[in-house]
Amino acid sequence: MRNVVIIGSGCAGNTAAVYAARASLSPLVVMGKHAGGQLSMTTLVENFPGFPEGINGPDLVENIKKQAQSFGAEYVHGDVIDTDLSRRPFRINIEGEWVETRTLIIASGASARWLGLPAEQKLIGHGVSSCATCDGFFYRGKKIMVVGGGDSAMEEANFLTRFGSEVALVHRRDQFRASKIMLDRIRHNPKVKVLTNTVVEDIMDVPTKLVTGVRLKNLATGVVWEQEVDGFFVAIGHIPNTAIFKGQIETDADGYIISKGGPKTNIPGVFHAGDVQDRVYRQAVTAAGMGCMAAIAVERFLEAEGH
Ligand code: NAP
16 A cells, blocks of 8 residues: 555656655656657757756756655556556556555656648658757758647747748737737747648658658638648647546546646545646646645645545
8 A cells, every 4th residue: 555656756746755755755757658758859948947057958857856765656567457446445557557655746748749631640750849949959941830719829830030041930810829929929930920711631751751841721712722730730739638537537628638736636525736727837847846845745645645
């Protein structure tokens, strides 16, 4: 019987592990399919407090893990494939093996949403990316395209003008979800060309395993054309990793866990931390903060029960 199982090993899960381990709760961290979370896919993180020169995302997340391990946190590779949260102790299935736990911290994060075009998955890492900070550098002097109409797309398009010879921003409507300030920045950036009412129909060229261009369609006029592209960045939001908790943990329509005050979920003894609940801030430091809060909540919850 575990005191606490932590699902996820990004900034939120690892910070929860530091606090839980220091409280002598011997946490078990299930690392998940994408060990290290989104930080493990970034390069330099310049806004995590305490690192005036910045720190590489993968180093940051690995350092927090080492810190947690030094206090006795145990890490296990693999993914949680099933859970039974209907009664206590909770039961967690890690790659086929059931583990019992008194409490649970869900820090399973959110994953990038993709367009769903057949060519897209085949060209990831060969010109298709969901992370401008990770891959922008490869497209110095090249033609870049960003898809999306929210703040992420604006931020990525703006950032990518540091590298690309030109950046096309493609959005399926003519209304943007992005905040006014972000949109204004894009509209005033001479390197960005905005294509509204436009959808991507196909990405070329799968046989050569390299992005060479896209086929676009203007939904207002019906006009279809091909455009040369070297780097294709998808920034159409994220999907919270909550599928395995469906019907057990209360989520909103998009699958984000609904907070019942601080790190509490609708189930007493199950807590959340990081992007799995936070669709607004989504920062490394806020995820770490939530990890800390979840671990302290676990400690108090167990204490109140006499453990
Ligand atoms: P978002 O606000 O949900 O926007 C997603 C965009 O992608 C929407 O414009 C949507 O189009 C489009 N989209 C979704 N599915 C699509 C599809 N299948 N094909 C084409 N387009 C599709 O997501 P986000 O931009 O990632 O932002 C998420 C949250 O983080 C927001 O609250 C945002 O403010 C915040 N954020 C803030 C900052 C910042 O302030 N620095 C930076 C990044 C993110 P429709 O509009 O047509 O639905």
